[in-house]
Amino acid sequence: MKTLRAVDVVIVGGGWSGLLMAKELGARTSLSVVVLERGEPHTPGPADYATGMDELDYVTRSRLMQDYSKETVSLRHTPRERALPIRQLGSFLPGTGIGGAGEHWGALFPRYTPDLFELRTKTIERYGVEKLPENHSIQDWGVTWQEIEPYYAKAEQLVGISGKAGNLNGKKIEGGNIFEGPRSTEYPMPPLKTASLPSLFNDAAKSLGYHPYPNACAVNSRTYKNSDGLSRPGCFYCGFCDHYGCMIGAKSQPSNTLLPIVAKQKRVTIRTNITVRRILADSEKTNAKVRGVSYIDASGEEVFQPADLVFVATWTFNNTRLLMLSNLGEPYDPATGKGTLGKNLTHQIQFGVQAFFDKPLNRFMGAGGVGVRMSDFDGDAFDHSQLPFLRGGIFYATSTGAQPIASFGVVPRATKSRWGSEWKKAAIDSYDRTGTVTFAGEHIAYKSNFMSLDPIYRDDLGDPLLCLTLDWNDNERKMAEFALPKSVELIKTMGGKDVISFPGYGHYDATRYQSTHVQGGTIMSPSPETGVLNPYSQHWRYSNLFVLGASAFPQQGAANPTPTILALTLRTADAIVDRYTKTPGSLL
């Protein structure tokens, strides 16, 4: 294997967290940085998406998503089963190429609730230890709201967020999310415009005594110049947003928000079409260090890239898998509770109820962030002492730009056929009168949900696939049973008729989209016995190895994960620039 010239820093993955770390190091240090990205490059800015308003290629055929023919993950519901590969995209949509899933994301940008970072402590404080469900794996992160809040604010300024504060330095503000943690700053931009269905949701939620508020999202409500001096235009509400890249750059994506800066940084190099196979380490020493990474370059040759500092910043699954393939850390064993690598796999529960409205909704207009939500039943905002579950979620209605292939065909229950004249007539009649109220709930961590390496199935290079052992448990089922009648009440109050309900959660279903929010595997924790990383996302054993992204989350919050990914990345960047570059070693 050829050895390349050593660099100071290697960053594996060119998505939100990888490019953000590259940008920070490029701007604030003299380190030489190489970003290794598996997929294709991007032109800085929105140019690559100018011809991309095509549902078939971008939604149906998933043009921006990971190519599963090369690599996927396998799934089993319990350790007793043989896992099967998830052969086509389904319950989550990993991205590929520069920008990763941050290119095709829906761009919602809510913060987590403060208590999530100390979930174990706060739950026991309020309800006692007996409230923690059997088989749970709930633990604290090792960071607190006070530590992370300034970085949320920084991330919002950088990415450019439209929204309305509901708790500014402890002062509750009607019309914002009054259940959010105290914020130090208002959002950089006012909320996006409200479309028809969300406006009905807003009125209905208010009339039921709830506290609806406009989505916080990374879509500009007007021209915005960010903290790096980069200017992007306001949203056109074209409706080609979620699953797409933005053709004008109004939706913030790594390619239009980070890449224009990184591409000009002389000491940062981006290499694309690179498959990183292993992190190499000297494990014998007491002060263990990684030495760099081996990868297959665009020409197919395997090379070794030495580096003093390695960041693993790919999507949740590949972060965990790369550490496993590299034998860095002890794999988690659910039977004994020993080992930390692969533990606390969480996804998300998300389901909608649909109903038919008398009047058309003009659903084709909108953007990923256009919508209204309410957090009255999020996290621990309501008392759970008499309820058979922990935590909660967010109710919302959106107008993200309904597209016909994905949304045609919903018919009233009286229509029994699913093809032919009767169905066609009913589906045409219902097409623009169908509305959805969605509940996005928290998926708590369990001992029985974890990642390992698959014993049978392999990727195109012959390496084992990552195996998910994952199923729904009672907490999700009971939470769904609690949320369902509230969703139905909301949509009926909005004027929806003939409600199509949600059948409830059976086994985890790889074909049913939940969200692209998958967490855990290389979790941070206050001690090396319970997690892979310390609270700076630094590996407990290999002090020059950092893992960025949602794989570091010991818990999932109902809110979308990207704001927390970026806040934690900025916090780590500060610690590296201010302390690690002066005194390499543990940041604790």
Added chain:
Amino acid sequence: MRRREFLAFSATSIGGVLVYSLDRHLTRVSAQTKSSSQIIRVPLRFFTQSEALIVAAAASRIFPSDESGPGANEAGAVIYIDRQLAGPWGRDRRRYTQPPFDEDAMAEFGYQGKATPRDIYREALKGLEGFDSLSPSDQDKKLKQIENTRFFALLRLNPLEGMFSDPIHGGNADMVGWQLIGFPGPQMSWAGDVDKHFGEAFRPAPMSLIQVLPGRKLHPTEDEDLKS
């Protein structure tokens, strides 16, 4: 190389403008002249002519032309399906196809079979010989018999895609699918309308990608690694 097969349409059955790609070049075929004598011959990429006629007939039962408006026939959905099967989707180019396969897996694991969409169509069409000359009610009976097959799942979905995808993919001729449901297609901006028209139908005339981006080179996925 197999003999080049064509599917013939009368101009009236299409009723508008059919945009299709021949030898990877974008061509515009005008079918505006409503003379029944004008025949448009579309080269097939995957189906034989007799297969295409069966699929066209079946697609017309899934999404019929009737009093609620035009259907799969007017949209040219069979042309769309032919191109999809010839392209990367038909070959499972992006599906994980490493063995072992487990055809009996629970539905929660998704399709676990080995057969590609091309295999599934080709095999199932063997059993539907003569389908296109049956009466509509006999055709429906036949389709009901196979309703629980993987083939039918594709047969139900693909004409719908051919109705509602951009005309660049070979279906949705003259944007008949979009007109049917009031979808305006890809247009640059609704900034002045998104928070208006509440409670009333706002129905701008649809535009296709080629109209919105005249002269731009477009790269539909089905043309990727197309065998010449």
